[in-house]
Amino acid sequence: MKNHNFKFKNNLLFVENISVPSIIEKLGTPLYIYSKKAILEAWDSYYQAIKNRNCLVCYGMKANSNLAVLKEFSKLGSGFDIVSGGELERVLAIKADPKKVVFSGVGKQSWEIEKAIKAGIKCFNVESEAELHNISRIAKHFGLVAPISLRVNPDVDANTHPYISTGLKENKFGISINTAFDCYQVASKLPNIDIVGIDCHIGSQLTEIKPFIDSLEKIILLINKINTYGIQIKHIDIGGGIGIQYKEESCISPKELIDKVFDKLEDNNLEHLQVILEPGRSLIGNAGILVTKVQYLKESEDRNFAIVDAAMNDLIRPALYHSYHEIVTVVERNVAKKEYDVVGPICESSDWLAKNRLLNELQEGELLAIESIGAYCMTMASNYNTRGRAAEIMVDKSDYYIIKRRETIDDLLRLESTIS
Missing domain, CATH: 3.20.20.10 (Alanine racemase)
Structure with missing residues (x-):
């Protein structure tokens, strides 16, 4: 794991002091999970570098603009780099100091x-x-x-x-x-x-x-x-x-x-x-994982597909940038390795999360954790194929908090109307 706040204990993946399977049992998948401690530690790496210096850190909120994330940075003394009026409204909503805001x-x-x-x-x-x-x-x-x-x-x-x-x-x-x-x-x-x-x-x-x-x-x-x-x-x-x-x-x-x-x-x-x-990715990128479930396993003449319930609307970086995200099974099992393309259910050939990835041999229903999704993932999520965006939670030691509920189909239809 890229951050020590996400680690295995007794073959189960934990975020701080909570096992991922216990969270998923209650909240389902796909699910973005952030570690508060990981955020605090990333901030401290900047604070130790700027203390006693005439320096202002303005968190680049386009990386992750959830109000709970912004509030944590505000409490730590961060300013904000914004790129829209909507992002300014987020700053004002958490009662952060606008005198620490730069508008790009x-x-x-x-x-x-x-x-x-x-x-x-x-x-x-x-x-x-x-x-x-x-x-x-x-x-x-x-x-x-x-x-x-x-x-x-x-x-x-x-x-x-x-x-x-x-x-x-x-x-x-x-x-x-x-x-x-x-x-x-x-x-x-x-x-x-x-x-x-x-x-x-x-x-x-x-x-x-x-x-x-x-x-x-x-x-x-x-x-x-x-x-x-x-x-x-x-x-x-x-x-x-x-x-x-x-x-x-x-x-x-x-x-x-x-x-x-x-x-x-x-x-x-x-x-x-x-x-x-104006750091963004380096403050939040490795503070989160996206948990997804294997829906189906499919073998073709050329490759093995693991079809999961997360998709490019949840994580567009691989499709957009050909970005690499580490993927691990949430429950460690002593099984052989097998190569998979990890793909979502969206009707696009670009809907892939990993290609030719060597993983533990998978089972249908198995949980996977996609790493390093704290930055430029939820903020770039969409409702393509009329898919509701996933929920977000933040873990703080032995507790977790739902910081954005899962979208429903009713949410997606509420703003629309027919002409007759």
């Missing part, structure tokens, strides 16, 4: 901008000059001042999957490093705009430090250039992106990265700047 995303709508300005967020990470003008217009209309930073695209290869790379010039994100200075000049002349920072996020699931430092060096040159123009910023936001171990990846520790960032800033006399981080 290339397509902020006017109502979202208005809501964020009125809420008093820390900063907009502006991704285009057109957006900058819109923020200025809205702030002026309401007689308010909008704090902004520019999200700069440094054209640095993050060496990750192309779908989650965000720092190359062909990506839609940010303002080109080559035109960012001009955009800062424009911002400095706009009414109701307060330039407070600079932002750079180059991608997700990064497993080496070099891309971070390469982009930081470019950003530092830009900071020095805008300083000569008289623009004094207060913070540098280096984004998120630290990867987790899905298989056998070597991962960066938060301390390793943060030490390098502060060293680089001190070398350039920029240690007065607050550093903002």
